[in-house]
Amino acid sequence: MSHRIYEGHGDPVCETRPGLTRRSFLRRGVGTAGGLAAVAAALSPLRDFDASEMSVAGFLQKHYKEMDAQEMEAALDRIREQVEARYEVRPEIRDIKPMDGVEFVYALNLSRCIGCRKCVHACVAENNQSRDPEIQYIRVIEMPRGTTDVEHGDHHYERATVPDEDHYYMPVQCHQCANPPCVKVCPVEATWSEPDGIVVIDYDWCIGCRYCEAACPYWARRFNFTTPKIPKDKLNPNMSYLSNRPRSQGVMEKCHFCLHRTRQGKMPACLEICPTGSRKFGNVLDPNSEVSQILRTKRVFVLKEQVGTLPRFFYYYDERDPISGYSDEAKGGQG
Amino acid sequence: MEHESGRVEQERGKDAAGGRGSGIEAEERVKIFGWLVGPGFVLLALGMVFGLSSGDVPSAESPSVSATALVAGPLRESLKDPPMTEIGGIEQRCISCHQLFESLWDGSKPLRQHMDVQIKHGVDGSCYGCHSRENREKLELKGGELVSFTEVARLCGECHGPVLRDWQRGTHGKTLGYWDANLGEVRRLGCTECHDPHSPAYEGIIPLPGPHTLRMGERLNEHGGESNRNPLRYWQENKGHKAESGGSH
Ligand code: SF4
Numbered sequence: 001m002s003h004r005i006y007e008g009h010g011d012p013v014c015e016t017r018p019g020l021t022r023r024s025f026l027r028r029g030v031g032t033a034g035g036l037a038a039v040a041a042a043l044s045p046l047r048d049f050d051a052s053e054m055s056v057a058g059f060l061q062k063h064y065k066e067m068d069a070q071e072m073e074a075a076l077d078r079i080r081e082q083v084e085a086r087y088e089v090r091p092e093i094r095d096i097k098p099m100d101g102v103e104f105v106y107a108l109n110l111s112r113c114i115g116c117r118k119c120v121h122a123c124v125a126e127n128n129q130s131r132d133p134e135i136q137y138i139r140v141i142e143m144p145r146g147t148t149d150v151e152h153g154d155h156h157y158e159r160a161t162v163p164d165e166d167h168y169y170m171p172v173q174c175h176q177c178a179n180p181p182c183v184k185v186c187p188v189e190a191t192w193s194e195p196d197g198i199v200v201i202d203y204d205w206c207i208g209c210r211y212c213e214a215a216c217p218y219w220a221r222r223f224n225f226t227t228p229k230i231p232k233d234k235l236n237p238n239m240s241y242l243s244n245r246p247r248s249q250g251v252m253e254k255c256h257f258c259l260h261r262t263r264q265g266k267m268p269a270c271l272e273i274c275p276t277g278s279r280k281f282g283n284v285l286d287p288n289s290e291v292s293q294i295l296r297t298k299r300v301f302v303l304k305e306q307v308g309t310l311p312r313f314f315y316y317y318d319e320r321d322p323i324s325g326y327s328d329e330a331k332g333g334q335g
Numbered sequence: 336m337e338h339e340s341g342r343v344e345q346e347r348g349k350d351a352a353g354g355r356g357s358g359i360e361a362e363e364r365v366k367i368f369g370w371l372v373g374p375g376f377v378l379l380a381l382g383m384v385f386g387l388s389s390g391d392v393p394s395a396e397s398p399s400v401s402a403t404a405l406v407a408g409p410l411r412e413s414l415k416d417p418p419m420t421e422i423g424g425i426e427q428r429c430i431s432c433h434q435l436f437e438s439l440w441d442g443s444k445p446l447r448q449h450m451d452v453q454i455k456h457g458v459d460g461s462c463y464g465c466h467s468r469e470n471r472e473k474l475e476l477k478g479g480e481l482v483s484f485t486e487v488a489r490l491c492g493e494c495h496g497p498v499l500r501d502w503q504r505g506t507h508g509k510t511l512g513y514w515d516a517n518l519g520e521v522r523r524l525g526c527t528e529c530h531d532p533h534s535p536a537y538e539g540i541i542p543l544p545g546p547h548t549l550r551m552g553e554r555l556n557e558h559g560g561e562s563n564r565n566p567l568r569y570w571q572e573n574k575g576h577k578a579e580s581g582g583s584h
Contacts, residue, residue: 028365028368032372035376036376036379039376039379039380040379109506109507114537114540115542116540116541116542117542117545118404118543120543121400121404121543122405122407133547133548134547134548135548136548139546139551155546155551156546156551157542158542158545159542161538161539161541162539162540162541219550222548222549222550223549262514264518265514265515265518266513266514266519267510267511267512267514272407272408272511273405274509275410275540276509276529277507277508277509277510277524280506281514282514282515283515289514289515290504290505290514293506294505297504298506316506318497318501319497
């Protein structure tokens with residue numbers, strides 16, 4: 001815009017301003033206009049920003065680790081009110097702390113998983129993920145037998161029934177790494193590793209830069225590009241601050257081992273729904289827990305071991321694979 | 336701003352070379368101009384954030400997953416001790432019939448009772464591989480010991496040793512309830528709470544719908560195309576837009 005005004009006045013204008021030649025002024029004007037346009041374009045998603053998600057108290061809130069009990073209670077009150085205003089449901093929300101002497105580990109039996117995707121949808125229901133656009137924490141990958149290279153996998157399999165005998169199924173979700181790249185890249189420390197091994201996100205602290213999403217080798221993190229939408233009757237009112245409370249536009253989210261359940265001794269939702277018992281969860285510091293038994297007695301591997309993330313999510317096999325039909329005898333129903 | 340002042344230096348150098356004016360006044364003007372750019376950006380940002388909010392209602396068409404598909408729990412109900420079964424709409428004990436009628440079945444004829452039982456299990460398709468011929472409320476181990484239906488794992492483990500071992504350790508099967516006995520009941524499901532003892536291999540089941548989300552890679556299977564991969568499918572439909580990649584199903 002500005003450069004046209006000067007164009008109308010012609011060269012004399014420039015000549016009276018030594019040092020600011022017409023060309024340089026044009027260049028600067030065009031540059032500024034371009035810059036403004038770029039910023040406007042970058043900010044345009046904010047036009048859909050839902051102001052009801054914002055509050056001064058939320059904006060001024062301290063970092064999770066710096067809040068004392070009173071400040072946390074105030075934050076929870078604010079969230080209760082926001083959720084009630086939005087979904088007409090009074091949530092049971094708490095800030096549930098990790099237990100002493102507990103480190104969580106997940107184990108998944110690839111010999112048993114049939115790829116039914118029940119875990120995916122049970123997770124969505126439990127953790128208040130957006131239904132529109134859809135956000136899912138668990139990806140079930142249909143893999144050709146004989147490889148663990150996920151590049152050969154397919155997320156979009158559609159079959160009359162599963163399992164398909166030429167494939168096996170590998171569900172992937174956040175691995176809660178002991179050396180988490182996502183935590184290292186966060187410029188504002190909105191995500192960190194808790195003493196029980198769960199990598200959490202403070203949704204009120206996240207600035208939505210998506211560095212962590214790029215850093216995760218397991219594609220475990222999800223970004224809210226728009227205001228997440230959940231039907232009012234589908235909202236799970238049993239919430240905690242660091243897990244399944246509703247998120248707002250522009251923040252990152254991911255699997256947190258259902259910490260609002262597991263920190264109270266319960267099993268994660270994906271485990272409870274699994275019809276095949278492929279999913280195992282527990283405390284690895286307890287030598288008699290199911291996961292400890294698996295790590296001791298089963299053939300276990302972690303995904304992309306070479307990247308050094310030290311996942312707390314293990315895959316294992318049975319000696320004999322009931323799905324592939326390891327032998328003729330197996331087809332007689334050794335499963 | 337650093338960038339801006341760098342450019343100023345450049346311009347000044349050029350002006351000096353061209354022998355035009357002192358350059359001081361120009362610097363002043365560029366500074367003023369630069370000072371205006373910053374607030375301009377800030378105003379623009381504020382306008383975007385607070386001026387044009389459109390507050391969507393949080394409702395959404397949910398992907399078609401029925402609530403019944405997501406009820407957690409055992410897949411089947413296993414028999415208790417004593418085992419009960421429904422006959423003629425009434426819960427009856429097995430011995431209600433079996434102590435009246437002696438079973439004469441020798442495996443040669445088709446069943447006339449319990450016709451829902453399809454045996455796809457065992458080596459000879461005989462009932463007496465597992466059930467006791469004398470006491471119908473018990474199962475019979477290979478050595479002749481009778482066990483109740485609640486101890487079915489001992490019977491299964493006679494053939495499926497490694498699976499029994501894994502189940503005892505907790506590395507086979509499903510555990511509901513709590514992950515630590517000190518916190519609540521650990522409920523490790525029994526063999527027949529998942530497997531039908533007469534047909535224990537899992538039948539194929541219908542998978543729940545696939546993803547319509549970001550970061551799920553290309554479709555590889557024969558259905559091809561992008562038609563089912565549109566993360567904004569519902570959003571676009573709700574807003575009255577036509578889904579760009581035809582993803583409406
Ligand atoms: S619910 Fe269990 S069997 Fe089904 S896809 Fe998930 S892990 Fe596999």
